[in-house]
Amino acid sequence: MAENIIELVDLTKKYGSFTAVNRLNLSVKKGEVFGLLGPNGAGKSTTILMMLGLTEPFSGSVKVCGINSTENPIEVKRRVGYLPEDVGFYPDLTGMENLKYIARLNGIPEKDVEARARELLARVGLAEQAEKKTGKYSRGMRQRLGLAEVLIKTPEVIILDEPTSGIDPTGIREFLELIVQLSKEEGITVLFSSHNLHQVQQVCDRVGLFVSGKLIAEGNIESLSQKLFSTESFVVEAGVNSSGKENNGNGLEEILKDIDGVTSVSQKDHTFYVGCSRDATADIAREIVSSGSELAFLRKKEYGLDDIYNRYFEGGEVHE
Ligand SMILES: Nc1ncnc2c1ncn2[C@@H]1O[C@H](COP(=O)(O)OP(=O)(O)OP(=O)(O)O)[C@@H](O)[C@H]1O
Known part of the structure; x- marks a missing residue:
């Protein structure tokens, strides 16, 4: 050391x-x-x-x-x-x-x-x-x-x-x-x-x-x-065109929530916002496709120092 x-x-x-x-x-x-x-x-x-x-x-x-x-x-x-x-x-x-x-x-x-x-x-x-x-x-x-x-x-x-x-x-x-x-x-x-x-x-x-x-x-x-975004270091946005056959009666939202490392799922219109503690992009894509839904787009946002800085330093103030 x-x-x-x-x-x-x-x-x-x-x-x-x-x-x-x-x-x-x-x-x-x-x-x-x-x-x-x-x-x-x-x-x-x-x-x-x-x-x-x-x-x-x-x-x-x-x-x-x-x-x-x-x-x-x-x-x-x-x-x-x-x-x-x-x-x-x-x-x-x-x-x-x-x-x-x-x-x-x-x-x-x-x-x-x-x-x-x-x-x-x-x-x-x-x-x-x-x-x-x-x-x-x-x-x-x-x-x-x-x-x-x-x-x-x-x-x-x-x-x-x-x-x-x-x-x-x-x-x-x-x-x-x-x-x-x-x-x-x-x-x-x-x-x-x-x-x-x-x-x-x-x-x-x-x-x-x-x-x-x-x-x-x-x-x-x-x-x-x-450390600063302890539960959600990544957010994956998934555009889904049609809801498919849905495993065991679970909606897509439930399926996504079950993926390892996923901490939150919300939906607005045809877009799912999936918060993850690890990069779960590939698993999210796989689950959407195998649920029978059509994946229109997939976007990953990784928090960088920019986000940390804005969150903590904006205007020189500490933002908790
Ligand atoms: N000699 C001094 N007497 C009184 N207050 C001081 C003195 N030197 C610095 N300060 C105050 O201590 C605080 C820290 O100042 P410091 O210069 O260490 O900050 P900094 O992070 O280096 O900022 P900058 O990039 O503007 O220099 C400031 O509020 C400053 O006004």
């Missing part, structure tokens, strides 16, 4: 009487890409600041790479790369010059500085813009350079706080691909904080849904939809 590289236990942060993070329990394993998904004000940035040891918790504990972030923020900083929403560079220096400066600050031996900076610029797809001043970089390019800066110290964990805001769709796609590549090829653990569920869905192995300072659910997309 992989070790936990991030471990939050009952982590709480208060600003005066306001609780921004409320008894948060979370573990992230080595090599995972974990998505912290929640609307604005959910407490994501506050949680990240506590992980980095930049703000103290009210209660509970936070460990990153086995180190208590509150007690040893400098040790944590050595191992964790943090990319904020907007990274600042010296605008009159080129990408290469900015990166070399950061390399020196991080104690890279002078003889290795140039090669390391060049290697990282290539790694993040900026080799051709290396000699351009960063004041002329696009936002996407700045975020890539930010990533190169984060990678300079060969971190075990990268924490990204809303890293794609303001980047165009192509830039976002390329940036997200880069994140996945880094995680898979170099075994880096990534914590990706975002309010954009589509981005989180694209890159994350696991997701934590965060709202009003609380983690309301966590897991991979499949287990989340099962």
Whole structure:
């Protein structure tokens, strides 16, 4: 079993009487890409600041790479790369010059500085813009350079706080691909904080849904939809033209209800809506046909993160 590289236990942060993070329990394993998904004000940035040891918790504990972030923020900083929403560079220096400066600050031996900076610029797809001043970089390019800066110290964990805001769709796609590549090829653990569920869905192995300072659910997309829609992860819509001979006097509705995994059946005009805890599409089709009815169409709806997000986050409120 992989070790936990991030471990939050009952982590709480208060600003005066306001609780921004409320008894948060979370573990992230080595090599995972974990998505912290929640609307604005959910407490994501506050949680990240506590992980980095930049703000103290009210209660509970936070460990990153086995180190208590509150007690040893400098040790944590050595191992964790943090990319904020907007990274600042010296605008009159080129990408290469900015990166070399950061390399020196991080104690890279002078003889290795140039090669390391060049290697990282290539790694993040900026080799051709290396000699351009960063004041002329696009936002996407700045975020890539930010990533190169984060990678300079060969971190075990990268924490990204809303890293794609303001980047165009192509830039976002390329940036997200880069994140996945880094995680898979170099075994880096990534914590990706975002309010954009589509981005989180694209890159994350696991997701934590965060709202009003609380983690309301966590897991991979499949287990989340099962947890949140515990009895009905699928709804199969079946259009039926004529009611057939009907086994043992049971109507089609009764026949469908008897299928393993079917939790509800309702009918409107010629369409049956069959709620299932598993994908029972094939069994539903078979039963309709063998009952002698004519199957006009069959449509399966699987609940995704979209539905979960809408159900829980609409307007930033928790919907029970
Ligand atoms: N220094 C502070 N003093 C008082 N309240 C704060 C402070 N920092 C954050 N908050 C409040 O704590 C709550 C959580 O904020 P936080 O920035 O962690 O949320 P977030 O999920 O990162 O949202 P966003 O994506 O908008 O940054 C918000 O209601 C915010 O107003």
